[in-house]
Amino acid sequence: MNWLIPTFRWVGITEGWSYLVLLLVAMPLKYAFGKPMMVSVVGGIHGGLFVAYILLAAMATWYYKWNIGMFVQAFVASLVPIGTFWFDRKLKATVEASRTSTK
Secondary structure: OOOHHHHHHHHHHHHHHHHHHHHHHHHHHHHHHOOOHHHHHHHHHHHHHHHHHHHHHHHHHHHOOOOHHHHHHHHHHHHOOOHHHHHHHHHHHHHHHHHHHOO
């Protein structure tokens, strides 16, 4: 499953950006300017990315036999606006550490 970690990282970064766009662009447009359509569009995209992120986190936890704490961190990171960016750095460091320890 060579695709799992790169896909998980890509979805995480994209989910993080969609969350920021939802909070910093779409929500102000809805509440300050009465334009709710952006929330519907961005919210739907963000929701799909959120579900994909959680599914990929569960798949990675199972496939790489991570402890449950790693999954919990990924889940909590998805709830915090810039959390997925933090988790991506942690994930990248974890993957690099495991590559160097297996050499």
